[in-house]
Amino acid sequence: MQQYRTHTCSELRKTDIDKNVYLAGWIHSRRDHGGVLFIDLRDNYGLTQVVVYPAVAFLDEVSRLPKETVIRFGGKVAFRSEENVNPKLPTGEIEVVADSFEVLGTCDALPLNVFPEDDAPEDLRLTYRFLDLRRSKLHQNIMLRSDVIASMRRRMWDLGFKEFQTPILTSSSPEGARDYLVPSRIHPGKFYALPQAPQQFKQLLMISGFDRYFQIAPCFRDEDARADRSPGEFYQLDIEMSFVNQDDIFKVVESLIHGIFAEFSKKTMDAPPFVRIPFRESMIKYGTDKPDLRIPIEMRDCTAIFAQSGFKVFRGAIETGAVVRAIPVKGIAKNPRNFFDKMVDHATTIGAKGLAYLQWLDAGVKGPLLKFLTPEEVKSIEALCGVGLGDVVFFICDTPQTTNKLSGELRVKLGKDLGMIDPDAFKFCWIVDFPMYEWDEENKCVAFSHNPFSMPQGGMEALSSKQPLDILAYQYDIVCNGIELSSGAIRNHQPEIMYRAFEIAGYPKETVDERFGAMINAFKLGAPPHGGIAPGVDRIVMLLADEQNIREIIAFPMNQRAQDLMMNAPATVTQKQLRELHIKVVEHS
Secondary structure: OOOOOOOOOOOOOHHHOOOEEEEEEEEEEEEEEOOEEEEEEEOOOOEEEEEEOOOOOOHHHHHOOOOOOEEEEEEEEEEOOHHHOOOOOOOOOEEEEEEEEEEEEOOOOOOOOOOOOOOOOHHHHHHOHHHHOOOHHHHHHHHHHHHHHHHHHHHHHHOOOEEOOOOOOEOOOOOOOOOOEEEOOOOOOOEEEOOOOOHHHHHHHHHOOOOEEEEEEEEEEOOOOEOOEOOEEEEEEEEEEEOOOHHHHHHHHHHHHHHHHHHHOOOEEOOOOOEEEEHHHHHHHHOOOOOOOOOOOOOEEOHHHHHOOOOHHHHHHHHOOOEEEEEEEOOOOOOOHHHHHHHHHHHHHOOOOOOEEEEEEOOEEEOOOHHHOOHHHHHHHHHHHOOOOOOEEEEEEEOHHHHHHHHHHHHHHHHHHOOOOOOOEEOEEEEEOOEOEEEEOOOOEEEEOOOOOEOEOOHHHHHHHOOHHHOEEOEEEEEEOOEEEEEEEEEOOOHHHHHHHHHHOOOOHHHHHHHOHHHHHHHOOOOOOEEEEOOEHHHHHHHHOOOOOHHHHOOOOOOOOOOEOOOOEOOOOOHHHHHHOOOOOOOOO
16 A cells, blocks of 8 residues: 655655655645646645646546545655745745645535635634634644643753642532532432642642642633633643742742743743732732733822812712722823723723823813812822823722722723734733732622632731731732733641631631541641642643634634534433433423
């Protein structure tokens, strides 16, 4: 039997002239020039031009084959004519003159084009994902993903880490999202859960005496889709280390992340150490704990200035708990009036009650807000915001949570509309000093704000002497260009501190023993100080591929409704399967 190929479609060069070769791949495109047929043959590696001259008997048969037919050509490597050289292709100086062919896989009418890569509805693309993956950009993204994961592994090994696997079937735990539950056939009425993260297992590995763990870990969360989050499952580079503090983890992650981004991108970035921003400072300056530092706008808290001002709208709101955030922007005071009108309209569209502003112009300070302020108050705003001639300050007033959300969105809107965001830069930062707890408005109780297994700053003393909402934790996020790449923490490895931390969040000792028995028992039998982090593989590749949607870097993603249209999942199952699992499906009207 003849071999399918002697070379891939990216290998042949001028040094191969006059060689007899076999190539196999897909018909990418076809051009008929005066009876001479030119075919671009594509495989995983690239393209090679194949020429079929009128003298060969199979010219007519090959000319009728549809694009995306899988075919093998035999022939001799020849120089391309000078006018046909394609400098954009590695194989652009040669072509293969065909003297034989064989169809290896026929192709029916295509539901979407592979080349040219015309726009197609996402649901159609996902239904025929195997076709979509042949498109060059998406194909390159998946190859990039493979290379990034390989680089991650090499770098982790070089840093002294060992790779271990943790269970996929485990127990349900309160990680902050809904679990995917798996019914047990052997234990009627009981369920496994797919892990939201290998959190407990990686901590148990540290307690077991392993020192530096990593895993390219699949994680499962029943969450809604977003542009930077896939529903159902995602992958993270899961890391845990023993006998470390926060700084030790930062050094490892900065080396890893900076090395990967430098390897796979030519964009500019700051060298480690990355800037560290306390959570509360980040919320005031940027309105978010995921700031895009490419935008040169830092907000200021002006609540104290307006609390005594003559602007009764703000003053009255402040008396009921509202705050005022100022958004200073350099050099836009002379922008046309419709620019400011559009910003006001946008603010009301996203939920603001209004958008006040002041302009520092040649003729003095102007703006609808000016008549309510004294000259001293204007000077205070000017000093606090660091503004002067040519600058503008916008103001948002609402509850702290709403003000953060609105001001953060307006900051990003201004950055985009004013062209402030450098598309060729990566800006990294650490968000640190997260609150251990937050107020759960829905359930009217104190709840964990981030990771329940984190060590509180100050340990037992802080838990015993401070108000819950004032307690900080050794928790940290790494952020790039407004996207959270990872969350991590120094772990709470002392049983009594863990009991007390969970008690504050409403979990009695008995519940902790029941739901986290393995962890508590392990802590009682000699647990080292340890901590970790888990950078998101999908989001890292999304940034490196310069994609806005995470589905563009996942081979077989679900759609926004958490459906796999290609494999028809989720789907109903047979009554026999349900009986074996002791499950009855109840349909709600």
